[in-house]
Amino acid sequence: MPPPVDSVAAPPRGHRVRQTIAQxxxxxxxxxxPVGGRIPTEPQLVAALGVGRNTVREAVRALVHAGVLExxxxxGTYVVSTDELAPVVARRLTADRMAEVIEVRRAFEVEAARLAALRRTTEDLAALDGALAAREAAWRGxxxxEFVETDAALHTAVxxxxxxxxxxxxxxxxGTALRSTVAQSMGDALEPERYVDHSRLVEAIRAGDPGRAAIEAGAFLEPPPGA
Structure with a gap:
């Protein structure tokens, strides 16, 4: 026989806070x-979520600390990110750590290219072709x-x-770190000697060749000399 409702213990405070953060x-x-928008006031959140002020306050404080709210x-309190990792990465992104950022990009992008060659769909190939065309148009422009954004979009498509x-x-x-490394390598102008052809990467993915795709993805992310 279940206990009377009024005798059931309330969930521990920490559990309520975690539930509220999840909500x-x-x-x-x-x-x-949305990002850039203001969330409801504390009294409004209390009413909407059915929890106490302190629980709402702690949940909001946790998301502020995580870089999601400000x-x-x-x-009031505003949404500044939907990704808790992005603010952490952004805080760590300094000029003296660019070599580390490139190493992390290489780790992600080489494996992504290899998997893309094995798993790409017709829709993926169309997206890659469109992203590559936009990147080339931005370079010519x-x-x-604009080139930094279209280059990032191509890598994201991969x-x-x-x-x-x-x-x-x-x-x-x-994403912010990715754009920063590209912008740093480009400087103030798009000079011909800084151009990197990505068409071979897309073709390797299209051909379903994971080894060649991985090589192409890593070729332009070699560590700087002396790193």
């Missing part, structure tokens, strides 16, 4: 509170910022073609 994350990831004095959800999530967390 907040779900609403952020679901787009209910409290702005006199304005001569705008560094990772997507690998069809490994965890790899895609981890790669997304280094």
């Amino acid at each position: 907040l994350r779900e609403r952020i990831l679901g787009g209910e509170w 409290c702005r004095q006199g304005s 001569g705008r560094v910022d 990772v997507a073609a690998a069809h490994n959800g965890m790899l895609a999530e981890l790669y997304a967390s280094v």
Whole structure:
């Protein structure tokens, strides 16, 4: 016979906080509170989530510490990221650690290319072709910022073609670092000697050749001399 409702112990405080954090994350990831937008006030969250003020406060504080939310004095609490790893990576991204960033990119992108050659679909190949064409057009246009974005989009398309959800999530967390390494290598202008052809990478994936795809992906991410 189950115990009376009023005799059932309330869940421990830590459990309630974790549940509340999960509920907040779900609403952020679901787009209910988009990046750049303000989340409801504390009293509104208390009413909506059915928990106490202290529980809401601790859950919000945890997500602020994780870099997902930001409290702005006199304005409210805003969503600044949907990815808890991205702010951590961004804080660690300094000029003297660029060699490490390139090594991490190499680890991700070489394996992504190898898997993409094994798993790519017709839709993936179309996405790769489109991303490559956009990258080439940006290079011809001569705008560094546009080229950096289209280059990142091509690499992201390769990772997507690998069809490994965890790899895609981890790669997304280094997106800022990825763009920074490309921007640093480009400098202030798109000079011909800095151009790197990515068509062979796409063709290796299209051919279903994992070994060649891995070689092509790693060729332009060699550590700097003396690193």
